[in-house]
Amino acid sequence: MIDVDIAIIGSGSGNSLLTDDLADRTFAMIEAGAVFGGTCLNVGCIPTKMFVHVAEVATTIREGGRLGVDATLEQVRFTDVRDRVFGRIDPISQAGEAYRRDGDNVHLLRGRARFTGPRDLEVELRDGTTEHVRAGQVVIATGAYATWPEELGLAATREGITIHTSDTVMRLPELPARMLVIGGGYIAMEMAHVFSAFGTEVVVSARGDSLLRHQDTDISEAFTAAAREQWDVRTGTVVTDLRRVEDGITATLSDGSTVTTDVVLAATGRRPSTRDMGLDLAGVDLHDDARVVVDQHGRTTAEGVWSLGDASSPFQLKHVANHEARVVAHNLAHPDDLRSYTHTAVPAAVFTHPQIASVGLTEEQARAQGIDITIKVQQYGDTAYGWAMEDTTSICKVIADRRTGRLVGGHLVGPQASTLIQPLIQMMAFDQPVAEMVSGQYWIHPALTEVVENALLGLDLNPSEDLSESPPLA
Ligand SMILES: Cc1cc2nc3c(=O)[nH]c(=O)nc-3n(C[C@H](O)[C@H](O)[C@H](O)COP(=O)(O)OP(=O)(O)OC[C@H]3O[C@@H](n4cnc5c(N)ncnc54)[C@H](O)[C@@H]3O)c2cc1C
Numbered sequence: 150m151i152d153v154d155i156a157i158i159g160s161g162s163g164n165s166l167l168t169d170d171l172a173d174r175t176f177a178m179i180e181a182g183a184v185f186g187g188t189c190l191n192v193g194c195i196p197t198k199m200f201v202h203v204a205e206v207a208t209t210i211r212e213g214g215r216l217g218v219d220a221t222l223e224q225v226r227f228t229d230v231r232d233r234v235f236g237r238i239d240p241i242s243q244a245g246e247a248y249r250r251d252g253d254n255v256h257l258l259r260g261r262a263r264f265t266g267p268r269d270l271e272v273e274l275r276d277g278t279t280e281h282v283r284a285g286q287v288v289i290a291t292g293a294y295a296t297w298p299e300e301l302g303l304a305a306t307r308e309g310i311t312i313h314t315s316d317t318v319m320r321l322p323e324l325p326a327r328m329l330v331i332g333g334g335y336i337a338m339e340m341a342h343v344f345s346a347f348g349t350e351v352v353v354s355a356r357g358d359s360l361l362r363h364q365d366t367d368i369s370e371a372f373t374a375a376a377r378e379q380w381d382v383r384t385g386t387v388v389t390d391l392r393r394v395e396d397g398i399t400a401t402l403s404d405g406s407t408v409t410t411d412v413v414l415a416a417t418g419r420r421p422s423t424r425d426m427g428l429d430l431a432g433v434d435l436h437d438d439a440r441v442v443v444d445q446h447g448r449t450t451a452e453g454v455w456s457l458g459d460a461s462s463p464f465q466l467k468h469v470a471n472h473e474a475r476v477v478a479h480n481l482a483h484p485d486d487l488r489s490y491t492h493t494a495v496p497a498a499v500f501t502h503p504q505i506a507s508v509g510l511t512e513e514q515a516r517a518q519g520i521d522i523t524i525k526v527q528q529y530g531d532t533a534y535g536w537a538m539e540d541t542t543s544i545c546k547v548i549a550d551r552r553t554g555r556l557v558g559g560h561l562v563g564p565q566a567s568t569l570i571q572p573l574i575q576m577m578a579f580d581q582p583v584a585e586m587v588s589g590q591y592w593i594h595p596a597l598t599e600v601v602e603n604a605l606l607g608l609d610l611n612p613s614e615d616l617s618e619s620p621p622l623a
């Protein structure tokens with residue numbers, strides 16, 4: 150039996166809970182996975198964006214001719230890219246694990262934890278033995294795992310077909326000639342972009358009528374149109390059957406069409422890793438979607454048990470998990486001065502071609518809330534740098550509350566969207582009036598940020614909300 154002050158289940162964002170503030174506590178760090186450090190580092194944000202960057206380079210070469218730069222892409226050396234990416238990531242994961250293993254105040258346990266009672270844990274270690282942990286406080290930071298439709302799993306099992314997920318697809322032994330991507334969300338789109346840019350023939354089967362359909366409709370429609378130019382996109386379909394054939398795998402889709410492919414990638418959502426954890430024995434309640442119920446301070450329904458990140462958050466995003474980890478780290482150290490999770494103005498980006506970024510409400514959500522909105526859709530191509538890029542499809546859409554003069558949503562589809570959106574996030578986070586943001590500072594000419602400036606200038610705001618205290622630049 151190991152007796153500690155704090156047990157942390159999950160070494161992703163949970164690994165950052167060991168702050169200087171808590172240097173006098175003893176910890177158990179429990180990690181079930183084959184690798185240490187969680188999703189973002191090993192199979193999520195970091196490797197995907199290392200692949201995305203290569204995809205951007207390849208795409209730039211392919212598209213240069215449009216601007217008068219003729220270049221030919223010979224090949225993307227997939228195995229070299231893969232080995233470079235994981236040759237950098239794997240040592241970081243291993244060093245992180247070694248650091249914890251050597252830590253004075255930490256017991257590192259490599260195995261799967263489950264509750265046997267309030268703050269009592271049983272850990273089935275990877276070497277087949279079992280360890281027990283009793284902790285003053287427990288943090289559930291177990292993240293989420295990739296899921297696929299049950300029917301798909303049954304069909305694949307029957308035929309002995311491997312269904313890849315984002316956990317495995319980046320380590321394929323070679324670049325596949327053909328890939329079927331199932332899903333129309335974040336992971337499906339980023340992977341379709343990467344593999345297609347690398348030279349794989351990509352077919353996308355998406356259930357909805359458009360791709361990334363949780364985005365604002367204008368954004369989703371613009372992206373879907375751009376995606377159709379790059380891949381064979383079959384919207385309104387689900388895969389009903391998978392069969393092994395002589396030259397690969399044939400998938401039958403619900404519209405009756407078929408796709409013969411080499412690799413099947415399912416990207417149909419990630420479910421919080423909260424199953425089989427004995428949470429009922431600890432008194433930890435779950436939402437219907439398997440997320441741990443937490444209050445604004447990260448406390449679960451069980452005394453002394455906390456949760457953060459994908460296990461409990463409504464946002465499966467690393468910047469949110471990081472924020473929640475900082476809040477819980479503070480709260481563990483300062484029980485009389487609790488901080489709260491802030492889930493306002495949570496932005497997200499999809500690293501595709503074109504890129505997408507969004508913050509706040511979509512137009513549909515703003516209308517449903519009865520807000521008196523003003524909207525401006527600014528074409529990149531109508532600003533100087535967008536013109537230089539000969540851009541004809543990219544947009545920045547801003548939505549503001551006419552009455553308060555505040556932004557309620559911002560959405561971009563186009564180059565550098567994930568960077569350009571930051572002033573919009575800032576404005577919402579600090580509750581700055583649009584008028585102050587747009588007129589109270591310089592915007593560099595002719596930078597691409599003029600897309601955002603011009604979008605904001607195009608809003609039809611109530612004049613009484615104009616700046617009074619800090620006058621705009623003349
Ligand atoms: C392909 C992909 C790309 C992504 N790209 C982005 C991006 O660009 N930007 C972004 O913001 N977000 C991105 N995300 C999401 C982001 O990775 C997650 O939101 C974030 O990593 C969640 O962190 P976490 O600490 O909650 O969970 P994790 O990092 O998943 O950590 C949980 C850990 O708990 C362990 N565990 C689970 N159950 C147990 C148990 N019972 N006992 C012991 N250990 C257990 C797991 O093995 C895991 O290591 C991406 C995700 C994926 C899959």
Ligand SMILES: NC(=O)c1ccc[n+]([C@@H]2O[C@H](COP(=O)([O-])OP(=O)(O)OC[C@H]3O[C@@H](n4cnc5c(N)ncnc54)[C@H](O)[C@@H]3O)[C@@H](O)[C@H]2O)c1
Nearest residue numbers: 298332333334335336337356416417418419465466498499
């Ligand atoms: N750039 C980023 O920030 C980034 C990148 C990757 C992942 N993520 C995070 O990881 C999460 C998980 O990613 P994801 O792409 O797996 O999930 P997602 O929720 O973004 O997309 C899931 C897709 O699968 C489809 N789907 C669900 N069930 C289905 C079924 N039974 N049959 C057919 N299609 C089905 C949905 O319609 C949707 O298109 C994201 O929501 C996001 O929060 C973020």
